[in-house]
Amino acid sequence: MRLAALYSGGKDSSLGLYLAMQMGHEIAYLVNVIPSNNDSWIFHVPNVKYVPFMADALNIPLVTAKTDGTEEGDIRALANVLKGLDIDGVVVGMLWSDYQWDRINRVLGKMNLAMIAPLWRKSQSMIYDEMLAAGIDSIIVGVFADGFNKSWLGRHIDKDMKGELLALNKKYGISIMGEGGEYESFTLDSPIHRKKIKILEHSVAYKNSSGTYDIISIELKDK
DSSP states (O other), rough: OEEEEEOOOOHHHHHHHHHHHHOOEEEEEEEEESSSOOOSSSOOTGGGHHHHHHHHHHHHOEEEEEEOSSSSHHHHHHHHHHTTTOOOOOOOOSSSOHHHHHHHHHHHHTOOOOEEEETTTOHHHHHHHHHHHHHHEEEEEESSSSOOOOOGGGGGHHHHHHHHHHHHHHHHHHOOTTTTEEEEEEEEETOOSSSEEEEEEEEEEETTTEEEEEEEEEEEEEO
8 A cells, every 4th residue: 555654753653664664565655743842642742853854864755744732733733734645544653552543543534544553452572572673773862750760861772671671661560662651762773764863962851750862963874
């Protein structure tokens, strides 16, 4: 099928995009809905301004829409950005969020578009391993739960980190994939990237078990 992919730049949307391409689908567009504040009900926020650079790195056309961050605004923005696109369906990187599934599926159903959700309802441990096996290189750019200190910000999500996340899951009940918003990620490279992303400058803000790794400048490097 000819698809658009909801793409935030995080690890889940990157893995969903990669798997959809492996399934033989054509990805005609990346779609990014940009909240005007940090409280979007549906969409990813940290470092979202760099998604156009990520689209360049993937060499896939990007279409965007802005939302006020309310549930109604998010749904309206998604519907508006999908109107007129020559596609059969949409790829999503959702894992277990019934809330996101219901809202996005409602929009797609009204537009007669299929939802392709390669990660939906899979074991989070299996998805984590699948992400690493696929060669997706992401870093943590936001932490928002007990157990995460400042040192987590900017770390690459790798095999060693999985054990630490499992320990936090046992102690605090967090999702090891950050499904509950415990952490946010930013993808630097993958097998489908034409160019990889190098972070040149960043800043870190951290207080009371929450913090962000704010990217100031990047460059695209040939692979």
